[in-house]
Amino acid sequence: MSGIKPNLIEGYTLQKIIGKGGMGVVLKALQHSLDKTVAVKLLSPKFSSDSEYVKRFVREAKIAAKLNHSNIMQVLDTGHVDKHYYIVMEYIEGVSVAQLLKERGRIEEREALRIAIKVTEALAAAQKQGLVHRDIKPENIMITESNEVKLCDMGLAKSTRSDAGLTQEGSFVGTPYYIAPEQAKGGSVDIRCDIYALGMTLYHMLSGCRPFAGDTIKVLANQIDLDKKPRDLRTVEPSISPVTATVVKTAIAKRRSYRYQEPEEFGDALEDALDSLDSKRPAGRAVGSKVGRVSSKPRRGARRDAGAESRVGRTSAKSPLPYIAVIGGMVVILIVVVVLALSGGSEPTDTGGDEEVAAASRHDEEEPERRPDYSAGTSTRRDSGRRDSGRTADSRDSAPSSSRSLKREQERQGLEQMKSKIDSLLAQEKFKQAGQLLGMVDMTDKSSYYMNGIVEQKKRIDKAWEEKDNSEIEKIENLITGKELERASRLAEELESNCGSTTRRRVGTLRKTIARAIADRKQKEEEKRKAAALDTRKYAAALCEAAPEIMNGKYKDARLKVESKLAEAAKAIFKKQIDFSQEQLKALKKKSADYTGEKLPVTLVSGEPVGGTFIGMKGGCWAFDAEGGAIMCPLALCDPAKTLAMLTSASNFARGCFCLQNLWFTHARREFESAKKAGEEYADFFIRLIEKHAAELAEAYLTEIARPAEELYGKKKLLNAFRFQNALELVLDQPGCEKALEKSRKLTKRILASVVKETGAAASKNRDNDRIAESYAAEISLFAYTALAAGKRDIALLAIRKALNIDADNPYALAIMDRLKKK
Structure with missing residues (x-):
């Protein structure tokens, strides 16, 4: 059995393989405890080494074992021996x-x-x-x-x-x-x-x-x-x-x-x-096979209808319980009527219980569904109830009214007077005074009746106060909606000093909201005033015109080229941008000099190594030693995070200018937003510049950034050319760069087509399996890239997996797979 031991699983004898699949093998086995034939599925070793898959496999097998249905093969057991995970199932002939x-x-x-x-x-x-x-x-x-x-x-x-x-x-x-x-x-x-x-x-x-x-x-x-x-x-x-x-x-x-x-x-x-x-079907015709x-x-x-009908039938036809219940109920009612009739004229016996408890008990029997209306300040209903039950009470106890009755009457009158005063204060919207009056009440030795009455009055005050506060809050919110922030602020300040406890926190939050809105409005007005003299469209055009000089680090030439075409306010911004970019490039050049003759701790945007041994910087490019001459790699193609890590002392605004030069728009915007929060002048201008003109800038800078890849392609250094293009497309894969990205893809397709041609020629010349695999992988990689460029990611993913199955180390396929993973 292909190396599987018959006694591998304790309690079972594995007999023979009856099926194979991608997940593993299925064997016929004998379960010793029941002397029963079962099927055992052994999980393939490639899945057994995946801890997450095994965890899911075991848990879901246990869930499947709970299924008990005539049309489902029963899962009987699951477990593992060493690294062999298995499921025991019902064996089906x-x-x-x-x-x-x-x-x-x-x-x-x-x-x-x-x-x-x-x-x-x-x-x-x-x-x-x-x-x-x-x-x-x-x-x-x-x-x-x-x-x-x-x-x-x-x-x-x-x-x-x-x-x-x-x-x-x-x-x-x-x-x-x-x-x-x-x-x-x-x-x-x-x-x-x-x-x-x-x-x-x-x-x-x-x-x-x-x-x-x-x-x-x-x-x-x-x-x-x-x-x-x-x-x-x-x-x-x-x-x-x-x-x-x-x-x-x-x-x-x-x-x-x-x-x-x-x-x-x-x-x-x-x-x-x-x-x-x-x-x-014609009558009497038989149905085909087994x-x-x-x-x-x-x-x-x-089936549902039949089941319900069956249940009703069983209840009505077989069970005598309904009849017994009806007869029993009638007997109970008859007994109660007789007892009541016999006891109707008899004299009740004095049980010696507490009079007030007895009275309360009688009152609850008369009107159990109603509660005393303490807020009304009247005891008419209670007195009426007391009069109605007076004859019964007199028959039980002829003693005169106790001191409790006198106290209850005093409490009733006190509550009525309190309600009257509170009504007057509420009518005048003097909620705080009403609350203070209620707080002065002495609750010592008071009955629950009196305490409940005070609680009801407190609820009345809180409700009226909250309704008034909500009305004022609504007025303030309407003022905010109407942009009358100063007036809303004054009303909110007054309300906070007079509002009730239930709305105080809400009013405080409202005041903070108003304060933020006023501050934001003032900031926007100031920014609008400063930006009034600035035109992002003309500024973007100037940056596009100076792109070759900026990309090659010739900042002085860039200023001479476009400054005369800018307004005075725009000139100041351009000078600031150029100065910061030049400063960052110098700092980066100084920092990277420490790695001369070594590997630079920076990768391409794709995560691939930039090149060979680092030999220095030239303009806006890293230079690396390679066979056949130095390779120039534009900074724009490198990982922004790793490159910026070498500029730790720079300000957010300076880093933003450097990112903008290299088309790292996402990072640039993030740095300018941080600079804006810090109060940096012109930060908002650059944010708007990126939002409106990213596409123009990308297209203008693309020629300079793509130049090294074009040169490598001309020298037939296809792998390096592809790596640079792959990195460039990742840089351009952001909102606003669609045109530049489409332009860049044309060169990438030409590179991959050349790879297909070269590998195909090598495979034809030398019928070596590795060369043939490399050729097939190149063709499929080109197909996958074309699908990816057309937005058909799922098809690209399937194709590139096929390419890697053929040639697992193919660098072009691996790079495209990394692109798909980043998506």
């Missing part, structure tokens, strides 16, 4: 749909529909456990010897409730011929991916051919491309009914929102299609 297709070519329509219906029932059961299968295909659907349909390989299932972090971004699990577009792209999966895969499998069963033909890359490209659709099912196989064809078409819709959303919905549509066939004899359960709606 039977044939797969893939085997049936191989034997017959295609499966008869009724049989195919019945099989698909059973699979939807399995998917519905898995969905209830939060599982998505992810690999529905003919090989994973089995027909047992007892004619049952079984969905297999739940070990690949993914929990929709699991940690998304355990799924590697951009990767997918599944079979390309049946996989859903979103799954092929490495995106999120849900039950609709399984519906798509089952639809594609059903297409295969009905037509006898896969929906998309070709090699893996071509098939995946067709799956991902939303405009690519399989041939119409009835064109491939005219005998298929229109209803079935429509159902399949819906299931394999490229956009998941257009498919069936639930397995039950798909299953119902399949049953409709099957019913439409059965209605046309697979065709797989029984299908009643329709879901019918």
Whole structure:
């Protein structure tokens, strides 16, 4: 068994390999404890070494083991021995749909529909456990010897409730011929991916051919491309009914929102299609093969109705409980009526209990749903209740009114007087005085009745005060909306000194908002005043004209070239920019001199090394020693973060000017925004310059930045030329640089075409496997780059993976793969 020991897993004897796949091997085995034949799936070593994959594999296998459904192969156990991870599954004697297709070519329509219906029932059961299968295909659907349909390989299932972090971004699990577009792209999966895969499998069963033909890359490209659709099912196989064809078409819709959303919905549509066939079948005609004899359960709606009807029938026909309950209830009512009638005229016995508790008890029996209205300051209802129960009380106790009654009356009168005073203060909107009056009340030895009355009055004050504050806040907010900030500030200040406790924090926040708005307005007015004399359009034109001089570090020539064309205010800005850029270049030259004869601690934007041994700086370029002469690398192609790290003492404004010169617009904007916060003059001007004129600047500076790559291409130093172009495109891959980027891509395509030509010639001359692999990888890399340039990232990714499978060390393919990862 290819080196697999029979006793590898304790408690099992591994007997023979019955299947192989990309994930591992499946073996027939004997489970000792139950003397039962099982199937054991051993995970491939390349997956076993991936800790994140193993963690997901084990957890989701455990979830799959909880599934217990007649149409799902049961997962019985999971574990690992050393680094061998395994799943133990139910062993099935039977044939797969893939085997049936191989034997017959295609499966008869009724049989195919019945099989698909059973699979939807399995998917519905898995969905209830939060599982998505992810690999529905003919090989994973089995027909047992007892004619049952079984969905297999739940070990690949993914929990929709699991940690998304355990799924590697951009990767997918599944079979390309049946996989859903979103799954092929490495995106999120849900039950609709399984519906798509089952639809594609059903297409295969009905037509006898896969929906998309070709090699893996071509098939995946067709799956991902939303405009690519399989041939119409009835064109491939005219005998298929229109209803079935429509159902399949819906299931394999490229956009998941257009498919069936639930397995039950798909299953119902399949049953409709099957019913439409059965209605046309001549009476007494038998259904074909043993697979065709797989029984299908009643329709879901019918099953639900039948179940409900059955339950009602059982309750009404068999159970005597309802009758017993009714009779018992009638007996209880009769007993209560008799007892009440016999006790109606009798004299109640004095239990010796507390009089007030007894009175309260009687009062609660009379009106349990109402609470005393303390805020009304009246006890009419309570007195009325007391009068109504007076006769009963007198019959129980003939003692005169106690001191408690006198105290309660005094408290009632006190609450009424308090309410009257508070009403007067609230009418005058004197909320603070009302609160102070309430705070002066002595609560010593007061009843709960009195305390509740005080609490009600406090709520009245707070509510009225809050309503008044909210009204004032609304006025202030309207003033802010109307830009009347000074007036809003005055009202907010007054309100803060008089507002209630419930709104004090809100008013404080409002005052801060107003203060910030006033400060922002003043700052904008000042910036507007300064910028009034500045025209970014003319300034950008001057920078474009001076681009060759600036890029080569000839700052004096740049000033002489354009200063006469600028207004006085713009001249001051241009001088400041040039001075700062020149200062930074000198600092960088001094710092980099320490690395002469060594490797420079700077890389290209792509992350690749800049060149060989560093020999110095010339203008705006690094110079490196290389075979055939020095290579000049523009600073603009280097990693901005690593280059700026050598300028630690520079100000944000100075660094911003240096970044702008090298087209590092994102970094430049960030530095100018920091300078703006620090109050640096003209920082806002440069921010607006980048926003409005980045495209013009990029196009003007492109000629100088791309010159070294053009020279390397002319000298047939294709790899270095490609590396420089690759870095340049990463620099230009930002808003506003679209035109310059498109221009740059033309040179890159020419370079890659030359690589294809050279490697092809070498492969033809020397029929060496390595040369042939290099040639194929070059051709596929050119195809991948073309797809990437056209915005078809997913197709580019599939192609470049194919190139790296052929030649894992191909530098062009590796560089393009890095580009795709950065996306």
